[in-house]
Amino acid sequence: MGLELRKISKKFGEVVALSDVSIRIEKGEYLVILGPTGAGKTTMLRVIAGLEELDSGDILLDDKIVTKADPEERGVVYLSQTYSLFPHMNVLENVEFGPKVRDWNPANRERIVSEMLNLVRLQDRVDAFPHELSGGMKQRNALARALSTNVRTLLLDEPLRALDARLRLSLRTELRRMSKDLGITSLHVTHDQEEAITIADRIVILRKGKIVQIGTPAEIYDNPVSPFVQHFVGEANFFCGTIQEKNEEGSLVKCDGLKVSATATDIPVGSEVCVGVKTERCHVTRGKEEGLNKLPGTLERELFLGRLSSIEISSEYGNLKAKVLAEVSATMDEGEDVTLHFDRDQAIVFPIPDEGLEKELEVE
Template sequence: MSTQSSPPFLQLDGVRRAYGAVNAVDNIDLQVVRGELLTLLGPSGCGKTTLLRMITGFEGLCSGAIRLEGQNIHHQPPQKRPFGIVFQNYALFPHMTVRENIAFGLRSRRWSRQAIHQRVAEMLELADLQAHASKYPSQLSGGQQQRVALVRALAPGPRVLLLDEPLSALDARIRVHLRQQIRQWQRALGITMIYVTHDQEEAMELSDRVVVMNRGRIEQLGRPMDIYRFPATPFVAGFVGQMNFFHATVEEEKIHWSGYMLRADNIPVNNREILAGIRPSEIELLPPEYAGSIENRVKASVREVCALGSVVRLTVDAGNSSSASQLHVEIPQAQARILAFGEGQQVVLRLPKEAIRVYPRKGQA
């Protein structure tokens, strides 16, 4: 799917929602391409769920417009908008079987009995729920209930499917399995989806594009890997993945930090004081006895070793043992076993210049 040449399918122009003096959604412009899975990602209170509710019609607009294929829909009530909605709490009818829950929206739209029977069978097969068709929600696991909620929303063939943190109540293993299924269904059906989550891993795996939100505004919009590799702001850098931040100064086109002079791409020439960052996984660990000349080499001592499953995180001192000179370094478990790091051990690091992100200090242009 190309998101570059496709015309906007769903368009938000300057939408705003305020509660008193607080702008929960602050003048957002956004274009959603037909057939893409777009994720609204951000911490609690950033405005992502409010924005989703504005699209569904459950929240009104203080200003702005929402258009579907060029037609204004922001004055339409929720039931008139051609959208499907999946909530965090499933919202299944407890007195209806799985089959009856899936058929409910079709009956309310006056589908024929034959068409309902065929569509329900298709949805049961899609979600692998044939063996549970006659069960009630109370007889299902959480993952099964959420699959019912998903295919119930898909059954009427909505133009857009909106999902508000649908997996947050499930355990980690079920979440991974279900988000893979959601992505498979989305591609198979070619449906446009807007997905809300605070889980960065979920957003990275699911999305064609990610909207990172903060304080009611869009901090960055782009493909998952572009957002991870090229975070536009310190907020994005710290929220999407792990990031070492350090305050530094710029002199003669080099970063001065903790007694070291480092090169980096795109150093702002007008800012002497900067905030620099590098991801723990992008720091290279050299042999302790390494004595050669190499750009951006840093000597450090190990303060702490922490196993994190497939990787090991080292906390190292790269200068005067203060928190300002500490870095986190992540290396594969296999490498850590070979090198057998211990507290106090001396190490040599390389901070690749292309991996260092540089931002103006807060308050600077």
């Protein structure tokens, strides 16, 4: 057993940062905590590290309760967004810091420090000070510093945020590889859903201090539990209406003039629901077509993204979005009549959120 959070809650004044959060994280697991700004992600890492006191609940590391333990007693390393490399120490001194304050014997210390410096490929820059390092080197230096304490659990707070786009892509796989090689349990906080999907064993979706969903990237992507998750992890189009009929195969939802054939649901016939379809799972064809899961409209805007293009369509059912292959969008012009369609399996039925759909989808 690696790390377990039992119903932890934390408030700052009136602001709820975490409320009743429980998770079990396996040893060696790479868990990504994904959520919008202000969801409580950083607070979650900070309470695990012992930098904030909990209001209630318990934290267990290897089945031992450490809720009240001081940060230095937990064996959990927290890596802040800015890495917090000690500015008055060089690369080597930063990496040596942990072993030194733990008073390890010098031979042992030297061995592990040079091992870690090799691992992050900074053995040639031991004399450099943080301000002389590039963003990537800083990150690797901070990582080496964390790993040299024989850490079992690593808390990474947006570790890739300060890096430029290309480096971010290469470093995120490296992060995962290193942590897996060393068998470390990692909690990685991000607000970037693409980053989450690529590196996580499991993703926790956190929102307003609560866990919305836990699951593998595929589960999160394909079986979102709420419109929020579906929209946050890859955008989605939503239609609200009532369930007309349903069976084991699927359901039929009537939204104003539109009939949508969607996946099966437990929600009884006649209930108000919304149906969400990921924009990446929508298709667009030229010309107006009517029918089940077909929404005619006018192409408003095309945004070239590289392999894909993002298309915005205005229809009588509202503004719709789709992500389609660039080759497909290239054949269409702005102002042209088009039709958006999707498969029944991609349309997921959700109950109407308590606060309304609009509130549900807000990320701030």
